Every structure is written in structure tokens, then in C-alpha cells.
Amino acid sequence: MDDENRVFRPGAVVYEGSQISYAGSPDGYQGPLEQEIVVPDGILLPGLLNGHNHAAMSLMRGMADDSPFFEWLTQHVWPVENRLTAEDIRVGSLLAAAEMIRSGTVGFADMYFEVEATAEAIATAGMRAWISRGLVGLEDPEGEKLNQAVAFARDWQGKAEGRIVTMLGPHAPYTCPPEYLERVAEAAKLAGVGIHIHLSESADEMKQLQERYQRTPVQLASEAGIFASRTLIAHGVFIGEEDLPYLQGMTGGVITCPVSNAKLGNGILPYAMLKEAHIPVGLGTDGATSTNSLDMFLEMKAMAWLQKIAEGRPEGFHAAEALWAATRGTAEVLGHPGGRIAEGAPADFIVVDGNQAHMTPEWDVVANLVYSAVGSDVRYVVINGRIVLQEGIITTFDEAEVIREAKARGERLMREGAKH
Numbered sequence: 191m192d193d194e195n196r197v198f199r200p201g202a203v204v205y206e207g208s209q210i211s212y213a214g215s216p217d218g219y220q221g222p223l224e225q226e227i228v229v230p231d232g233i234l235l236p237g238l239l240n241g242h243n244h245a246a247m248s249l250m251r252g253m254a255d256d257s258p259f260f261e262w263l264t265q266h267v268w269p270v271e272n273r274l275t276a277e278d279i280r281v282g283s284l285l286a287a288a289e290m291i292r293s294g295t296v297g298f299a300d301m302y303f304e305v306e307a308t309a310e311a312i313a314t315a316g317m318r319a320w321i322s323r324g325l326v327g328l329e330d331p332e333g334e335k336l337n338q339a340v341a342f343a344r345d346w347q348g349k350a351e352g353r354i355v356t357m358l359g360p361h362a363p364y365t366c367p368p369e370y371l372e373r374v375a376e377a378a379k380l381a382g383v384g385i386h387i388h389l390s391e392s393a394d395e396m397k398q399l400q401e402r403y404q405r406t407p408v409q410l411a412s413e414a415g416i417f418a419s420r421t422l423i424a425h426g427v428f429i430g431e432e433d434l435p436y437l438q439g440m441t442g443g444v445i446t447c448p449v450s451n452a453k454l455g456n457g458i459l460p461y462a463m464l465k466e467a468h469i470p471v472g473l474g475t476d477g478a479t480s481t482n483s484l485d486m487f488l489e490m491k492a493m494a495w496l497q498k499i500a501e502g503r504p505e506g507f508h509a510a511e512a513l514w515a516a517t518r519g520t521a522e523v524l525g526h527p528g529g530r531i532a533e534g535a536p537a538d539f540i541v542v543d544g545n546q547a548h549m550t551p552e553w554d555v556v557a558n559l560v561y562s563a564v565g566s567d568v569r570y571v572v573i574n575g576r577i578v579l580q581e582g583i584i585t586t587f588d589e590a591e592v593i594r595e596a597k598a599r600g601e602r603l604m605r606e607g608a609k610h
């Protein structure tokens with residue numbers, strides 16, 4: 191997966207510091223090597239980029255599954271979130287980091303609260319993250335949370351060797367009235383940061399906003415000036431033809447979360463329409479409370495399956511498009527130079543074990559990666575030139591300790607839940 195989508199067999203990647211300095215056939219590199227790692231039957235590809243997450247929601251995995259969307263969010267999730275401490279969020283973020291690293295994700299876009307705890311966890315874990323403090327306008331009449339979000343965005347921009355990028359995160363137009371969206375849009379422009387927002391996720395949302403404002407979520411965001419900054423639109427399931435004129439001139443794009451959209455019964459992204467309109471589409475998991483898993487390999491499969499169903503024909507969506515969405519697609523939405531293997535690109539890549547029954551034989555390496563591989567096939571993860579997963583072991587923090595801590599905290603939240 192270099193800039194021309196070539197496959198090298200055998201292949202070699204050389205990196206120096208945090209950048210790739212050579213990618214191609216092993217014979218083509220004559221320079222010095224400080225260290226060499228040979229992985230027979232390894233498949234090296236760009237690290238996956240998870241475009242939409244609420245990492246610390248991993249602590250609520252499996253809670254209130256199979257309930258209606260708004261009930262799930264307002265009756266189940268929000269009351270537990272009100273009891274999460276900064277330390278819960280730090281541990282939940284590390285738990286998510288362990289799961290993501292193990293399944294080949296090198297970076298993710300996150301929207302949550304107690305964001306300093308997430309930022310510290312991610313700095314430790316060695317991942318990349320695009321972090322925004324989620325803002326619910328209805329809970330922020332004085333704009334105090336917006337001010338804190340801006341302060342975080344300024345303080346943490348480019349921290350952890352540039353691995354942390356900050357954004358502003360107005361939650362959605364059904365929780366942020368137009369005047370509030372306008373204030374966030376203005377603040378983002380002033381601070382020079384991008385915006386991360388949920389738009390057009392459910393039929394209920396469309397109906398509510400139509401009744402309240404006679405607008406679609408995309409129209410509301412556009413009229414509030416959100417698209418004046420780079421914008422990451424999470425979900426976009428109900429984006430329609432009428433929204434395209436508002437999206438066409440924007441910087442950023444849409445992150446589809448097919449497992450979450452399927453599990454919450456919301457629907458399928460109109461991918462073909464967006465592709466035709468040249469709007470970048472990336473891939474994300476959403477939080478583990480809706481998706482239960484942060485495995486981008488699962489997400490690629492779900493994207494391919496759902497798009498084929500939507501098209502009503504298998505040739506309507508190709509495996510390479512899912513792999514593109516999980517790498518370059520998310521990178522384009524974020525304005526990040528990664529998601530590719532090429533000279534000058536960030537040294538962010540993963541190695542998948544191709545020497546397994548379910549990966550044999552290899553008629554088509556992309557088909558194997560998208561339709562056969564699972565997250566646990568990942569053996570090596572390199573982020574910003576640092577080996578973060580080595581022969582299946584996380585090198586940056588004590589994973590077993592994090593799992594123990596997360597288990598205890600999950601149990602505490604369950605006990606408290608019964609009392610409320």
C-alpha cells in the first residue's frame with residue numbers, strides 16, 4: 191500500500207526516527223540498518239485509523255445492549271457517565287488502547303470528557319489520538335465547558351511528540367442548539383482546530399430536528415458555521431441528496447461506524463452517493479458501549495457487508511474500499527499524512543500474521559485482510575517509529591494490570607448502578 195497501491199512480495203520498509211525512509215523490494219535498499227526485523231509470512235500494511243471513538247466507554251461494554259437508541263443513550267449510558275471519575279476515564283482509555291493496539295489501530299479520533307485523563311493515557315500508550323471534549327450545549331448555558339474545551343485544545347495541541355491533536359467536539363445538533371453550535375464554530379476558527387460532531391445518525395434525530403427547526407442535521411451544522419473549520423462527521427447514516435451542496439465545499443469528511451449503526455438499528459451510510467460526490471469517507475468503531483469491540487478488522491467486514499446489502503449486488507463495493515476507508519480515508523478526513531506506506535509518511539504500520547489456516551492460501555492479499563483476518567492476527571504495531579506491539583506483546587504499559595483495574599472499576603459501576 192504505497193501511493194500507487196503496489197504490493198511488494200517480498201517487501202521491506204525502512205524507517206528513521208518517526209518517518210518512513212524507504213518502502214519497496216528489499217533489494218532496492220542499500221543503506222545502513224541499525225536493527226532488522228524479519229517476519230516470514232508477515233503482511234505489512236499502514237496502521238489502521240479509527241475515526242470515531244469514545245475510548246473510555248470500554249468500561250460500559252455490554253451494558254444495556256439491545257435497547258432502543260435514545261433510551262440506550264439517555265436512560266442507560268448518561269446516568270453511568272455522570273458517575274465516571276477522571277481515574278475511571280484514564281483506565282478505560284488504557285483498556286481501549288490495549289484493545290486497539292492489539293487489533294492494529296495506530297490512532298483514533300475521540301470525543302469524551304475528562305479529556306486530560308484520556309490524553310495522558312494515550313501519551314503513555316504510544317498511540318496517536320485526535321481528542322475533543324464532547325460538548326452538550328443544553329448542559330452548558332454559561333459556556334464554561336466550551337471554555338475548558340478550548341483551553342484543553344490549546345494546551346494539548348501537538349503534545350506527546352505530535353501524537354496528540356486536539357479538536358472541539360459539539361456532541362450533536364439535538365443536544366447543541368443552533369446558537370451554541372455557532373459559538374463552538376467561532377471558537378474552533380479562533381483556536382485553529384477541527385470539529386468532531388455526530389450528524390444524521392438515527393431516524394429519530396432526523397424527525398426531531400425536522401420538527402424543531404425544519405432542517406437536516408447537516409443543514410443546521412452548515413448554517414451555524416461548523417464547516418468553516420475541518421469537520422469530522424460521525425455516522426452520517428441519513429445524509430441525503432439535499433445535504434450534498436452543504437458538504438461539497440467542506441474540509442474533512444464522514445466517518446462511518448457500520449457495527450454501531452447495525453447494532454443500534456440505525457441504518458447504512460449512503461457510501462455510493464458520497465463517493466460520487468468526492469466526499470472522503472473514513473471508518474470508525476464508535477464507543478465499545480454501542481459496538482462492544484474496537485476491532486477495525488471487524489469494522490472493515492461490516493462496512494463491506496452492509497454496503498453490498500445496500501447496493502443489492504456484491505460488485506457494488508470492493509474489499510480495497512474498506513481497507514482504504516480504514517487507512518487513507520480516515521487520514522483524509524483528519525488531514526493526517528498517515529494511512530499509507532511511502533517515503534516521508536509517518537512510521538505507523540502493522541504486521542499481520544499471514545501464516546495461519548484462515549489466511550491460506552493467498553489468492554488476494556487484500557481480500558484476505560478484509561474478509562478473513564481478525565484483530566488478533568496482528569503481531570507488530572509501530573507508531574511514530576516506536577514498536578508498541580512486539581510479537582504480540584504491548585511494550586508501552588502493563589496490559590494485565592490495566593485489565594485488572596478495569597475489571598474492578600467495571601464491577602464498581604455495576605454495583606452503583608443497581609442502587610440508582
Ligand SMILES: N[C@@H](CCSC[C@H]1O[C@@H](n2cnc3c(=O)[nH]cnc32)[C@H](O)[C@@H]1O)C(=O)O
Pocket residue numbers: 244263267268271301302303323324325326329335361362388391450476477480
Ligand atoms: N455530557 C458530557 C459530554 C459528552 S461526551 C460525548 C458523549 O457522546 C455519547 N455517545 C456515545 N456514542 C454515541 C452515539 O452513537 N451517538 C450519540 N452520542 C453518543 C457518549 O455517551 C458521551 O456522553 C459532559 O458534558 O460531561
Ligand SMILES: [Zn+2]
Pocket residue numbers: 242243244388424476477
Ligand atoms: Zn459516537
